[in-house]
Amino acid sequence: xxxxxxxxxxxxxxxxxxxxxxxxxxxxxxxxxxxxxxxxxxxxxxxxxxxxxxxxxxxxxxxxxxxxxxxxxxxxxxxxxxxxxxxxxxxxxxxxxxxxxxxxxxxxxxxxxxxxxxxxxxxxxxxxxxxxxxxxxxxxxxxxxxxxxxxxxxxxxxxxxxxxxxxxxxxxxxxxxxxxxxxxxxxxxxxxxxxxxxxxxxxxxxxxxxxxxxxxxxxxxxxxxxxxxxxxxxxxxxxxxxxxxxxxxxxxxxxxxxxxxxxxxxxxxxxxxxxxxxxxxxxxxxxxxxxxxxxxxxxxxxxxxxxxxxxxxxxxxxxxxxxxxxxxxxxxxxxxxxxxxxxxxxxxxxxxxxxxxxxxxxxxxxxxxxxxxxxxxxxxxxxxxxxxxxxxxxxxxxxxxxxxxxxxxxxxxxxxxxxxxxxxxxxxxxxxxxxxxxxxxxxxxxxxxxxxxxxxxxxxxxxxxx
Numbered sequence: 001x002x003x004x005x006x007x008x009x010x011x012x013x014x015x016x017x018x019x020x021x022x023x024x025x026x027x028x029x030x031x032x033x034x035x036x037x038x039x040x041x042x043x044x045x046x047x048x049x050x051x052x053x054x055x056x057x058x059x060x061x062x063x064x065x066x067x068x069x070x071x072x073x074x075x076x077x078x079x080x081x082x083x084x085x086x087x088x089x090x091x092x093x094x095x096x097x098x099x100x101x102x103x104x105x106x107x108x109x110x111x112x113x114x115x116x117x118x119x120x121x122x123x124x125x126x127x128x129x130x131x132x133x134x135x136x137x138x139x140x141x142x143x144x145x146x147x148x149x150x151x152x153x154x155x156x157x158x159x160x161x162x163x164x165x166x167x168x169x170x171x172x173x174x175x176x177x178x179x180x181x182x183x184x185x186x187x188x189x190x191x192x193x194x195x196x197x198x199x200x201x202x203x204x205x206x207x208x209x210x211x212x213x214x215x216x217x218x219x220x221x222x223x224x225x226x227x228x229x230x231x232x233x234x235x236x237x238x239x240x241x242x243x244x245x246x247x248x249x250x251x252x253x254x255x256x257x258x259x260x261x262x263x264x265x266x267x268x269x270x271x272x273x274x275x276x277x278x279x280x281x282x283x284x285x286x287x288x289x290x291x292x293x294x295x296x297x298x299x300x301x302x303x304x305x306x307x308x309x310x311x312x313x314x315x316x317x318x319x320x321x322x323x324x325x326x327x328x329x330x331x332x333x334x335x336x337x338x339x340x341x342x343x344x345x346x347x348x349x350x351x352x353x354x355x356x357x358x359x360x361x362x363x364x365x366x367x368x369x370x371x372x373x374x375x376x377x378x379x380x381x382x383x384x385x386x387x388x389x390x391x392x393x394x395x396x397x398x399x400x401x402x403x404x405x406x407x408x409x410x411x412x413x414x415x416x417x418x419x420x421x422x423x424x425x426x427x428x429x430x431x432x433x434x435x436x437x438x439x440x441x442x443x444x445x446x447x448x449x450x451x452x453x454x455x456x457x458x459x460x461x462x463x464x465x466x
Contacts, residue, residue, distance in 0.1 A: 004345060026048070026064050027066075037096055040262040040270070043295045045100075046106060047348075053388075053389050053390070053391055054348060068112060103283065104289075118218065125213060126142050140201055156242070159242065161239045186206075260303050262306055287315070291311075292392055293315070293317065298350070321383065331381045334382045343356060417443065417448055424436045
């Protein structure tokens with residue numbers, strides 16, 4: 001069967017034909033680590049992890065690149081507001097993102113490039129654009145010339161978002177140095193107090209869009225298979241990535257995939273709306289595998305409307321699968337059903353795939369009730385194969401190890417840890433730093449990670465596996 005994916009650029013389902021037979025190359029826009037990750041952030045990680053797992057299951061060798069935007073206006077602002085060096089601030093929150101991905105069973109990327117480590121590639125990219133007549137330098141800043149590009153024969157500006165150029169707003173601070181408001185910064189000239197890197201045009205720091213074009217092509221080549229990211233990145237970020245790449249002479253991505261948002265009360269989950277649900281907090285309500293099940297349960301192109309009840313319903317759905325496999329006992333991974341394969345090949349239709357899994361679980365429970373343990377074991381082997389593709393196989397070592405952590409145990413721990421956190425808060429208020437540090441050290445030694453957030457300290461399991 002042929003995998004078909006919805007390509008945002010063509011707005012159509014297209015057969016997936018990789019650039020290189022037997023190989024798939026994927027670039028996904030990753031974190032801008034300015035604060036604690038919330039479940040809206042990690043939904044993207046889960047969605048593209050499922051895509052990757054399906055490609056691997058079908059026998060492809062997958063090169064999966066997920067970047068970290070480690071220099072950005074928001075990072076500099078947050079670090080300054082909290083009186084911390086920008087590099088410490090971004091490193092701290094990058095670790096939080098990595099921890100969240102790990103806890104939810106998201107496979108590590110093939111490579112995780114950081115923007116600040118690829119300035120050399122960005123300088124080369126800017127020089128190509130300048131040489132082609134699509135970028136210009138003003139007072140140490142370098143801008144992409146949108147008018148020059150749209151007037152050129154090869155221009156397709158607006159192809160991804162469908163926006164008309166006269167309606168486009170780049171979302172950048174106004175500056176008199178740009179030729180047009182539609183132009184966007186490839187390189188930002190040095191400003192007092194900001195970190196800088198040297199270029200032939202002067203010291204400064206990268207523009208957001210340039211980072212990804214340079215890193216994607218450096219690792220995957222001038223033509224690669226899939227570029228993914230959140231729906232909110234279509235414009236200006238991904239539209240400008242395409243413009244830069246095509247203007248530089250690269251074909252860039254053959255397919256564009258975008259996951260939809262997690263919303264609350266119909267609004268996109270974001271820090272500015274104040275409706276953030278951090279991963280550490282949610283993991284006090286459900287186990288990591290149950291959160292992964294929940295985040296992957298809706299089609300990746302559909303809105304996932306968060307509520308406590310929907311989260312608990314998803315957790316109960318996962319436990320039905322888990323309970324069936326527990327009743328059967330350990331079995332080897334078998335093979336998925338034709339219906340499951342058809343669902344996954346149809347633009348990674350996880351809701352249909354889960355329906356097939358639950359149908360198999362019902363059939364397996366009937367087999368057990370009728371005393372047909374052999375039939376039940378065959379069904380269980382197939383269930384393991386299907387859940388493994390989704391990253392939620394209950395008998396996988398990561399989840400089997402944590403299966404004994406029941407909801408009751410978590411609630412009991414929450415009371416005990418909460419008491420310790422209150423003691424730590426009192427010590428911090430009294431500026432008794434040794435006591436505060438001692439509390440945190442004890443919790444860390446017990447496998448409890450504490451994260452300070454605007455809503456107060458949050459805790460989560462961080463038990464290291466040997």
